[in-house]
Amino acid sequence: MASAANSKQQERGARARRHNHALVALGRRVWHEDCTFDTAIAEICEVAADTLEVERVNIWRVDAATHQLHCVHAYVHSSGVHNPPGFDESLLLDSEYGTQLDEVRVIDIADVGNDSTVSASQEALGAYLRRHEIQSLLDAPVRAEGELLGVICNEHVGSARVWSPEDHAFAGSLGDYVAVAYEIARRRDIENRLRFLERHDAQTNLPNRDHLLEVAHTALRPLHDNDAGLAVIHLQIDPPAGNEQLDIEGFHRFLIDCAEHLSEMTSDNAALARVRDDAFAIIPHRHLREVEALELAERCIDLVQSDAASPTGYPATVTAGIAFSRDLAAPSADALLRNAENASLRARANGMGRCKVFNADRHRSLLARMRTEQALRDAFDDGQLLLYYMPEVDLRDGHWRSAEALLRWRNSDGRIVPAGEFIDAAESSGLIVRLGRWVLLEACNAAMRWPVRDGIAPMLRVNVSARQFEETGLAADVDSALAESGLPPERLCLELTETLLLRDPDAAAKILARLRALGVHVALDDFGTGFCSLGYLKHLPIDTIKIDRGFTAGLPQDRADLAIVKALVGLANDLGIDVVGEGVETEAQAQCLRDCGVVAVQGYLYSPAIDNDALIAGFNGTRLTAT
Template sequence: MGLRMDTSSPALSRDETRRLLEALMDNSLEGVTVTGPDGRIEWVNKAFTAITGFAPEEVLGQTPRVLKSDRHDEAFYRDMWQSLAENGRWEGEIWNRRKSGEAYPEWLRITALPDDSGRLVRYLAVFHDLTDLKRQRDMLLHEAYHDALTGLPNRHLFLDRLGQALRQSQGQGRHVGVVCLDLDRFKTVNDSLGHVTGDIILSEVAQRLAPLMRQADTLSRFGGDSFYLLLDALRDPEDAAHVAGRALACLSDPMTVRGEEIYISASVGITISPADGHDPSQLVRNAELAMYRAKDAGRNNFAFFTEDLGERVMGALRLENDLRKALARKDFVLHYQPRVDMLTGQITGMEALVRWSQPDGGLVSPADFIPLAEETGLILSLGEWVLEEACRQTALWSAEGLGALKVSVNLSPRQLEQPGLTGRTLALLERTGLPPEQLEVEVTESVFLKDFGMVSQALSALAEAGVGVALDDFGTGYSSLAYLKKLPIKTLKIDKSFVDGLPLDRDDAAIVTSIVSIAANLNMDVVAEGVESSAQLEFLRRLNCCSSFQGYLFARPLAASEFALLMARGGYYDFKDHLK
């Protein structure tokens, strides 16, 4: 097929040719801009206005900078003008800005137009809007890497992100967790209630799981009723177990779907890199195998791929579960270690130490459960109980005539971070009848790493009310003399690790002597912990500035009844029996 022209018609005049070209450009779907050699706009077509939102009268006489989006640097425009100068044309993708302020992408072709002598007289710019094209491309990319039903990343995107996480974790000591969650008996639900109901359930599961994810994590659906979780930068494998537990918990509430109340559970498998490997596909298989182990164990639970790791984590989780039950049942008791005046030998107070009472009559040391209580936040309720019980018992002993003993109670960093600590403590003292002067709170140097302003405010308020403040384990953590000056600390406690080497270890002797000297200069009392021999006690007494001591040389931590009996017998340590 060819284009037949009527050669009998007279040639077009210059004006007719110009009008024809203007009509062609004005009806084009592409935007057209004509500028002078100085870059000022002389003419635009209708498509220019449709795309940019600018009417001709708003841009005529202006330069194309009126469309500048600020998404490109000066080098971009410098290369553009260099190409126009050298080649007479430039073509490429550029971001401009509409009159509305919206930035948009366009494909732009600029051509330099010379006259017959070669002198530049015009620039012709032709462009088309790429917004719809990019939107369609983004939609295609999204569909290629996301699940159509839930909108979650699919297997391809999950494996890609997992590969990136594994590469970034190498050499950094971080763990990467892969969790496989498979709904229990979902096929039965799907077959009995229909695929529409099944799709609604799957979408609801995705919505419930999504809030459990951190920004660096990925929740994915591979297809069917299997969901995979990528847990990046885990501090400890136990963190993955906590996520799995929360995932099971969030699915435990019934779903109401099309008028039916449906209960859904899941089986979860967990694998951890680098312990279980570094290959993304292998880790996915590991998690799936662990998930089937969870199903074989009865469903609605989780299992680890590595048996040893799984046993350790499961042990910690069982301990946490037992700890929660023990708090509800109040399966805790306080033991009291006497604090003895270094000069008189008189018991002046005691440190309250919590023990976990077991059904068989045994006691669990705080070293075995306090770190877990700190991590899980259970320390808040446990610490509240310890504080009240210690104050209640001390007030009772005072009422029984055993003396105005001062009880020392440890406060955890988590407790110090809680608003209203001072108010709750003073209310507790009033409730138990213990004067503030008979309570001392012990803090460790780790509080220096917390919100120092909040810690200082809380301790100062307690001190103003008459409560004593002691710094425990001084010298073992983040000691700073500036903090001793800023905090209302009345007592320094020398850690047992420094007392152990006395008097033979020269370093320990020097450290203890320095601590005692610092305390004396700051008008603070000193308590030596862990005194177990007469030689240690004699060394401390010779320093003259050590106020009191506690340790097995005099008494281990005692049950309340044993401590009361000790006080009833006089509550006195006879130095003559031990010192020569």
């Protein structure tokens, strides 16, 4: 008896060691980083069949919602076949069997014909057991974090079988191995998804901006003659403004539809990416000529705005910008995409449904203007702006009788920058109106320091920009500056250009009337350059015309310029309008203007633009003479 017991004990020990060795070897293979979920469960099934000496090993997934078991892997030991035809069947999960899976480590059924669990589940399992001639079962639940995921079934055919405690332990470990395989697969799926989302858009699964930049970087290459290079088309899609019936969710659904249709259209010849929530970008696989890129962009615009992309008639609009690598100073995928985005912004500014090609020269000019605008704002806030004055000399006695205020900017390196270098930036940024108010008050205060000669105080001339003139508050600004400075209105003359008055002569006349009602004078600057009809001089309340330097420059040699100047002076005299000659640089020009009847001139012959202290000093010197 003792010998038999020892023999049995040794047999159980050997079986346990064999099971442990099998589990260790299995672990080395299935936990390897290169092992996939499918490979892992296939290995588990093979080791289970070999070690437990069973004919079939199946792994089933539990569907708690439908109370069913779905076979995800099957292995037949005798043939070595994985997943034989018809393996992926489903069985109803019987409540008693399901309860046992939730409560026990293993389900041991030595003889399915005499087991109460199987008998109670005959309807669910009977046909399956008979079809495969299964006589004994050793099933282990697959659990993860307390949740029943499935079951691994070790199925013995042909005869009943008594399962040993070692078999129980081994089968339970197999269930754990399957659970770990599920968990590893789940974690890898999450990691793969996260890696995917690093380079793709979550809503559309299209490549994202970073992915597209990688594609562009790889595709950038040296250009051949007449080659526009790699193209990027940027599509900006916008919902209709001010339509509250269209919700954000609806717009996002529309964008997903757009992604699908654009992907279908470009799949064979271009890379498509979603680079922002409301924008896509396309990189054609081959270098396109500009006309070809424009045609592709137009097709994209038509597609997005068609019923195909928006079956519900979502009234979104799209603009396109195109950039080519030919415009890059150095290969840069990021710069190429930014150029395309900038082009689409210009297209959007010009109206929806438009397409623009990036222009490097225009873009450099735009960037320079933007930098100037910001620097100008900073200069204004930091008090770096100042006024110079261009004296206006009376040709009869050489004294200056008026001075024109000119805006200057003392930049960080001390250079005095003339207004011509920054006035466009002031206009485009809207800062010109604030600057105009400041110039008006500053100049009025300065003019109050000018000495009186022979009972006559010098006239102050201040230029008015188009934006200022069109602002409804110009008259109020002038009135405020006069009141704050104390300058008499008859000492202020506002200078306007011909083109400004020609925009809307009727409206201009009304504004001039309000200004004249304040008592100030009005001069027409650069006269002769804006194609102003001489008839306007009769109808507009103008006190002075300033002959443009373009006519002065030709005097006295250019007979046409001389004839024009004589005609202008004669007409002005007849209408009682004063005349000032601009841009006088030579004594011959001054003499010619004097001979034509011009009394007042300004120009470098007499003085450049100077600060207020220098102007006053010149006045006290009694004369400004030709230099």
